[in-house]
Amino acid sequence: MTSLRELLRVGASVDLKDIDPGSTPGLPGRRVTGKDQKVWARGQLAPIGAQLARFQEMLFAGAQAAGDRRRLLLVLQAMDCGGKDGTIKKVAGAMNPLGLHIVGFGPPTEEERKHDFLWRIRRALPPAGLVGVFNRSQYEDVLIARVDSLVPERVWRSRYWQINGFERELANDGFTLIKVMLHISYDEQRERLLERLTDPTKHWKYNPADVDARARWTDYQAAYNDALSRCSTDHSPWYVVPADRKWYRDWAVANIVLEAFEDMxxxxxxPDFDLDAERRRLEADRAPAMTS
Amino acid sequence: MTSLRELLRVGASVDLKDIDPGSTPGLPGRRVTGKDQKVWARGQLAPIGAQLARFQEMLFAGAQAAGDRRRLLLVLQAMDCGGKDGTIKKVAGAMNPLGLHIVGFGPPTEEERKHDFLWRIRRALPPAGLVGVFNRSQYEDVLIARVDSLVPERVWRSRYWQINGFERELANDGFTLIKVMLHISYDEQRERLLERLTDPTKHWKYNPADVDARARWTDYQAAYNDALSRCSTDHSPWYVVPADRKWYRDWAVANIVLEAFEDMxxxxxxPDFDLDAERRRLEADRAPAMTS
Incomplete structure (x- = not known):
């Protein structure tokens, strides 16, 4: 099978219009077709998840016992309802919560606004040995900040190369960066917003402001095109995952992370101690000492 | 079925010697016996986990959409190899990682030592709406701090009521506190340490210092007896979970958390918006505006 990362990776330039949000690149379509694909992809999540959990433990063990500084950071960006939360639940949820470091970024707080836009990002980085997940990220500062004119153009324009420099620094420090844009269609977003209005257990997820952001859809797509094209680098590539089909999205993101783990x-x-000596110590030790 | 919390709760005074670490209180033994019990209890984890995840989402939704300040905090304490990590993997692992706030406490850092012992604990508290898990806790300061004489006796003695006051404050602020001591036997600890020496994928978990702590077993049990007896209060009870059998331990902790959720x-x-108006807005909106 061709690497899924090769298939979904953003090259020198991307236009989201050319990528069908309903497509399913990389699925082994010759073997399974149509509705069976969904069943097959959903069925793959558990075995892929078990592999992710095993790699995650090795990463953690290396940091704990051998001072390995490596870590993996999955950055998720999407339009509202794009499925960031669902992806975290399914993909990160397959791993051990002890080895996860998940951070969401909302509108900057008053304190955060007093600092450079990367300040809060640096503070949220995962320590060595952990799998980090960013639910939104530094890219908000070239997306909503640009679309809503929160800063002047010269400011957001200078952020692309600042982000590239920052991510280069992370790569040099042992980060494996995986940046995923979950790509949904305008129609699918409406369906998902309507579902939040229909299902009483989803009302809390509905925010009327999301519909206001929806009015700026084409501006957002243009801002995404620039961010993806300018900041997809060798050390920190972007992947666009078609995300209208949730089962494809989860399968694809899990596979991208798995491929990255395999490369590590x-x-x-x-062990940095004497196995036999420790075993002898323990075997001789059969009852608690009465010390006090 | 009697409440598992009633069965395992620490009353006015406890002596760990009176609790068999290999016992399995509260299992519905008349229906399933012997080896079947293990299969049955392991089989219960998925459905209990699904209930936990649902309650967790309601807790999160309440904080997000309605300003509910409640949160749940599971505190885990145990001797080395007692199964804290395994319990987190199985019980917290059944929940959505986005709604978890897991913090482990190791030996205090230089900065932490400059402050009161509760300083780092306060900084690590889960925000409203989340399920927090403490992997070790403020109780280390009346356990290892006492056994290893890290502070004078008058200092650790004053900590019991400081902890009780602190936990009372948390309860008043909307915390549901669940404190669980995973109770293993001296023999079981040796078996688990030996297994870490035998299985190459577990070598990294082995720390020769754990065997030194083992030499102070009876002192630790005495320190646990005092901590459990003095700090099991109505607003913040302690539970002792027999933990020599991992399948019982996971089942019991999951059930204790489930019962606490049910009480909430x-x-x-x-919704705090007009459902029909929002639906009409969305249904009228079928193509992205060409704004720029």
């Missing part, structure tokens, strides 16, 4: 050549660290 | 009378919040 992770192993369990060797 | 959680519901999805009502």
């Amino acid at each position: 050549d992770l192993t369990y660290p060797d | 009378d959680l519901t999805y919040p009502d």
